Amino acid sequence: MDNARIKMPGLQYRGVSNIDGPLLFVDSIRNVAYDELVEIETPGGELRIGQVLDVSSTSAVIQVFGGTESLSKAGTRTRFLGSALQIPVSKEMLGRVFDGLGRPKDGMPPILSAERRDVNGFPINPYSREYPRDFIQTGISAIDIMNTLVRGQKLPIFSGNGLPHNRIAAQIARQARLLSEDVEFAIVFAAMGVKYDVARYFIDSFEESGVLNNVSMFLSLADDPSAERLITPRAALTLAEHLAFEENMHVLVIITDMTNYCESMREIATARGEIPSRKGYPGYLYSDLASLYERAGRLSDGSGSITQMPILTMPSDDISHPVPDLTGYITEGQIVLDREMFQRGLYPPVAGLPSLSRLMKDGIGKGRTRDDHPRLASQLFAAYSKVKDIRSLASVIGEEELSPTDKLYIKFGEEFEHKVISQGEFENRSIEHSLELGWEALRILPRSELLRVSEEELKKHFDQEPALAVSEEVRR
Amino acid sequence: MQSEASVNTGIITRVNGPIVEARRMASAGILEVVEVGGLRLIGEVIRIRGDVATIQVYENTGGLLPGEPVYCSGRPLSVRLGPGLIGTIYDGIQRPLEQIAASSGAMIERGEKAEPLDAGREWHFEPKAKVGDRLESGMVYGEVQETMSVSHKLMLPPGLSGELVELAAAGHYSGEQQIGLLRKDDGSQVPLSMFHYWPVRRPRPVRQRLALIEPLLTGLRVIDTFFPIAKGGAAAIPGGFGTGKTMTQQALAKWAEAQIIIYIGCGERGNEMTEVLREFPNLIDPRSGRSLMERTILIANTSNMPVAAREVSIYTGITLAEYYRDMGYDVAVMADSTSRWAEALRELSGRLEEMPADEGFPAYLPARLASFYERSGRVETQCGATGSISVIGAVSPPGGDFSEPVTQHTSRFIRCFWALDRDLANARHYPAISWRNSYSEYLPETSVWWKRQDREWQGNRDFLMDILQEEVNLQRIAKLVGPDALPEQQRLTLMIAEIIKNAFLQQNSFDDIDMYCSPEKQLWMLRMLVSFSRRAREIVRAGGSIADLMEIDELNRLNRMKSEIKNDDIAAMATLEQNLLREMDALERKLKR
Numbered sequence A: 001m002d003n004a005r006i007k008m009p010g011l012q013y014r015g016v017s018n019i020d021g022p023l024l025f026v027d028s029i030r031n032v033a034y035d036e037l038v039e040i041e042t043p044g045g046e047l048r049i050g051q052v053l054d055v056s057s058t059s060a061v062i063q064v065f066g067g068t069e070s071l072s073k074a075g076t077r078t079r080f081l082g083s084a085l086q087i088p089v090s091k092e093m094l095g096r097v098f099d100g101l102g103r104p105k106d107g108m109p110p111i112l113s114a115e116r117r118d119v120n121g122f123p124i125n126p127y128s129r130e131y132p133r134d135f136i137q138t139g140i141s142a143i144d145i146m147n148t149l150v151r152g153q154k155l156p157i158f159s160g161n162g163l164p165h166n167r168i169a170a171q172i173a174r175q176a177r178l179l180s181e182d183v184e185f186a187i188v189f190a191a192m193g194v195k196y197d198v199a200r201y202f203i204d205s206f207e208e209s210g211v212l213n214n215v216s217m218f219l220s221l222a223d224d225p226s227a228e229r230l231i232t233p234r235a236a237l238t239l240a241e242h243l244a245f246e247e248n249m250h251v252l253v254i255i256t257d258m259t260n261y262c263e264s265m266r267e268i269a270t271a272r273g274e275i276p277s278r279k280g281y282p283g284y285l286y287s288d289l290a291s292l293y294e295r296a297g298r299l300s301d302g303s304g305s306i307t308q309m310p311i312l313t314m315p316s317d318d319i320s321h322p323v324p325d326l327t328g329y330i331t332e333g334q335i336v337l338d339r340e341m342f343q344r345g346l347y348p349p350v351a352g353l354p355s356l357s358r359l360m361k362d363g364i365g366k367g368r369t370r371d372d373h374p375r376l377a378s379q380l381f382a383a384y385s386k387v388k389d390i391r392s393l394a395s396v397i398g399e400e401e402l403s404p405t406d407k408l409y410i411k412f413g414e415e416f417e418h419k420v421i422s423q424g425e426f427e428n429r430s431i432e433h434s435l436e437l438g439w440e441a442l443r444i445l446p447r448s449e450l451l452r453v454s455e456e457e458l459k460k461h462f463d464q465e466p467a468l469a470v471s472e473e474v475r476r
Numbered sequence B: 001m002q003s004e005a006s007v008n009t010g011i012i013t014r015v016n017g018p019i020v021e022a023r024r025m026a027s028a029g030i031l032e033v034v035e036v037g038g039l040r041l042i043g044e045v046i047r048i049r050g051d052v053a054t055i056q057v058y059e060n061t062g063g064l065l066p067g068e069p070v071y072c073s074g075r076p077l078s079v080r081l082g083p084g085l086i087g088t089i090y091d092g093i094q095r096p097l098e099q100i101a102a103s104s105g106a107m108i109e110r111g112e113k114a115e116p117l118d119a120g121r122e123w124h125f126e127p128k129a130k131v132g133d134r135l136e137s138g139m140v141y142g143e144v145q146e147t148m149s150v151s152h153k154l155m156l157p158p159g160l161s162g163e164l165v166e167l168a169a170a171g172h173y174s175g176e177q178q179i180g181l182l183r184k185d186d187g188s189q190v191p192l193s194m195f196h197y198w199p200v201r202r203p204r205p206v207r208q209r210l211a212l213i214e215p216l217l218t219g220l221r222v223i224d225t226f227f228p229i230a231k232g233g234a235a236a237i238p239g240g241f242g243t244g245k246t247m248t249q250q251a252l253a254k255w256a257e258a259q260i261i262i263y264i265g266c267g268e269r270g271n272e273m274t275e276v277l278r279e280f281p282n283l284i285d286p287r288s289g290r291s292l293m294e295r296t297i298l299i300a301n302t303s304n305m306p307v308a309a310r311e312v313s314i315y316t317g318i319t320l321a322e323y324y325r326d327m328g329y330d331v332a333v334m335a336d337s338t339s340r341w342a343e344a345l346r347e348l349s350g351r352l353e354e355m356p357a358d359e360g361f362p363a364y365l366p367a368r369l370a371s372f373y374e375r376s377g378r379v380e381t382q383c384g385a386t387g388s389i390s391v392i393g394a395v396s397p398p399g400g401d402f403s404e405p406v407t408q409h410t411s412r413f414i415r416c417f418w419a420l421d422r423d424l425a426n427a428r429h430y431p432a433i434s435w436r437n438s439y440s441e442y443l444p445e446t447s448v449w450w451k452r453q454d455r456e457w458q459g460n461r462d463f464l465m466d467i468l469q470e471e472v473n474l475q476r477i478a479k480l481v482g483p484d485a486l487p488e489q490q491r492l493t494l495m496i497a498e499i500i501k502n503a504f505l506q507q508n509s510f511d512d513i514d515m516y517c518s519p520e521k522q523l524w525m526l527r528m529l530v531s532f533s534r535r536a537r538e539i540v541r542a543g544g545s546i547a548d549l550m551e552i553d554e555l556n557r558l559n560r561m562k563s564e565i566k567n568d569d570i571a572a573m574a575t576l577e578q579n580l581l582r583e584m585d586a587l588e589r590k591l592k593r
């Protein structure tokens, strides 16, 4: 890591008083600021960087991003660099690959930009935000009709080990209409603790769809030091903010895997002997995650946007685990993947009921998608939730014993899962097509069951069989 | 925040996140406001040991150095009160976000010192006392029309009394201008202006607390009819993520029958505050006919803003509420979310290395919660008016599990519990307020009001509630044997319960008509459902079947009455009532033949 040399003035100290996990304790220091960046030189002469977590008049606690292995108490030198970690930001960074701390990793020259930004950013003033309401067509019915994504939203994918979250994220990145309009777009991709294959999969997918030059990647892979992951999403979002709010671009940020990020945080907290809250995670996990997820949105004085799609794997598929739970409390909805649907071969296995998009309400309907969209979605949710109840009843009394209406619900459930939710990985459906598929599924049910849609909508979409636009599978 | 001459200067010795220690602080007071470091970040002294003070800092402390100065102010953390509060969006320590945006741009930088109230803005002042009058603490000496819907009473700051020796004539004055002079009993004179300060952590005094007697109507049926809150009451909305806490609070902020709304976004999303800020000015208050923003104050300390300021934001909000209550208004406070506030307490407590109690929360959590909710109530104010503060706190239990400390402690201090249910939310049954786990202890007080509107009200309400409770039991059996195995009367109960859920309990906040339901319409809908149910039972008793009932044409209209019949469309209500009952009569006659 010899490219880590950051030449800046600063006092250098020799020797540390303690080394504990990712933490260094240094005594007899002066003029060290909270949050300050530290350059650490190993006895072997290798440079790593760290950050001050706690400082008093004479001592400091430093978190080392490069890991503390091969450091020794006597042989380690520390140099305090006088400011928080900053990265350069510029449009030139598109088409490039960086490590978890924002340093070039693709063998290309460093970024020569005068603009450097503190990776922690500053909170967006709620007064200066613009409420996001521009519909993004992803071409995936499960998202477009049921959990609509809008520009500037933070919508995570709650997944589990082995589920196809990467394929879905790549499909969204490929098809999202925000990319094909004549606006400037960019994708910022941050990987924390995932295998190289995952990064490779995304690179290939971006390359195939010819957008690689609009992508900037920050990779802190599984074999990189764990503490580095705490910086990676911040570095990525710092660039995204520059692109969106200074260059007026529409930026899609994909961050994977938030669970690894949270584990790194737990590691640091444990090493510091902090009082844990749930499952050993520190009590400030919520605030820390919010400091990332809230870096999405739009501003009232600019035309760019940051749309965030964090991916996380739920340990043992448990949605009440602190990582998905606290994420759900901050993000504007969640796309939940369902193992059982996956097992049944459905793609994308988007769970019907626990998935939610909160910004959908203002992004759809008249003048945005179509008049009937809000109520149609509500009706589909209501009907599908009944399907779940009836299926569990059927498993007790047997399907034959169900009432005629309940049998229709079972049929609706099948149709909904196979025709509406599931689709090809390269199938790009228009919103009109998706909505028609929704109505078609509803036609299985008796009219009197459909109380969520209006009488008018029933007349228009339910009573007459419309000529369904032929499936518009678009392959890119 | 005002910057007065500093009385003392300390020196930073340690920085640990939002907690800073400084020495040479022996003369500082607990809860005194200080400015920390070269950037003069705002903080508050929370502990003093020897000459070392522990300070919680309301801004990000990155870059602070031990050795930097700490400036004391000599006064406790306070809000500035006076005309101009309404319609403003503040951060947790009452800095106006609009001014901050003007000076530092879209991202909030540190060390901003915007004044909460515009000192230069002129208001039309009407005197309401005479020179020579003896004024007691909290009495009114003038009035300002703050917005078209709020007349702002200028009250003597609590604790002050004496003789009025000067008072300006009616006319335009700026907020900081002297408009009066008071001679205290000790002979000293105090100038009066439209503005004064009040410490956020100290409740404003009142003459006496009064009994709660009226519902705070919200326009949400499941609340008003089943789990009402009284004016001056305290309610909690616990629920897992995405179950509808914020939506419910926003609906209440829009339609609740209060004259002033304080909406505190405490550790939640920035976009939600933006939404209120953009939407409210364009919404019309059904009662005053004026824009909703003319009765609303927003406090926004979003999740990414400094955590210590989050802790203080709810005190800032409730103090503003008390100020308007003191004028004689009914104020409603929404706090979203009190769990994030409790977590801020936990984080600060952890940094202070205090002994944790349940799940890392400090042992004083229940005491703090109690003292917050205690600031709700209906009172006789110092100026002799009657005012109230209703507090509605969202609770965000981890994993949606209500057995956690914040939900548990909160439920001891509130009397109205609107439990949000994950299954209802998943089925998009909104508001997802569970009729099984919610309760309101204000029912006896509020039912008096309802019964005055309709003598049958209690009976009707209880009738529907019984059906809903019966359904819970029947569903348990139906899950084992299938609903078809139940006797016809029981299946009818299931059918009616389904209608109650669809036609009455569910209320979509985005439906143009149904987003707000007037009390008159609620009474009528209740009557309709009860008479339908009673008649349906008779029909089944007379040998009719559910299938016969399903054939009733007007059933569809009944199911859709909430969104098809406007709040004031009495004719349409009468028509539906007649047609439905006529059809049922006909059905009954057919069966009897």
Ligand SMILES: Nc1ncnc2c1ncn2[C@@H]1O[C@H](COP(=O)(O)OP(=O)(O)OP(=O)(O)O)[C@@H](O)[C@H]1O
Binding pocket: A328, A329, A330, A357, A358, A359, A361, B239, B240, B241, B242, B243, B244, B245, B246, B247, B248, B268, B396, B430, B431, B432, B507, B508, B509, B510
């Ligand atoms: N009364 C309602 N009418 C229509 N939709 C609703 C209603 N209540 C909730 N919703 C839907 O549920 C979504 C989530 O609601 P809300 O944001 O209020 O949840 P929350 O409980 O505040 O979640 P969190 O704890 O994460 O903040 C909304 O975006 C909206 O789509």
Ligand SMILES: [Mg+2]
Binding pocket: B245, B246, B247, B268, B336
């Ligand atoms: Mg909320």
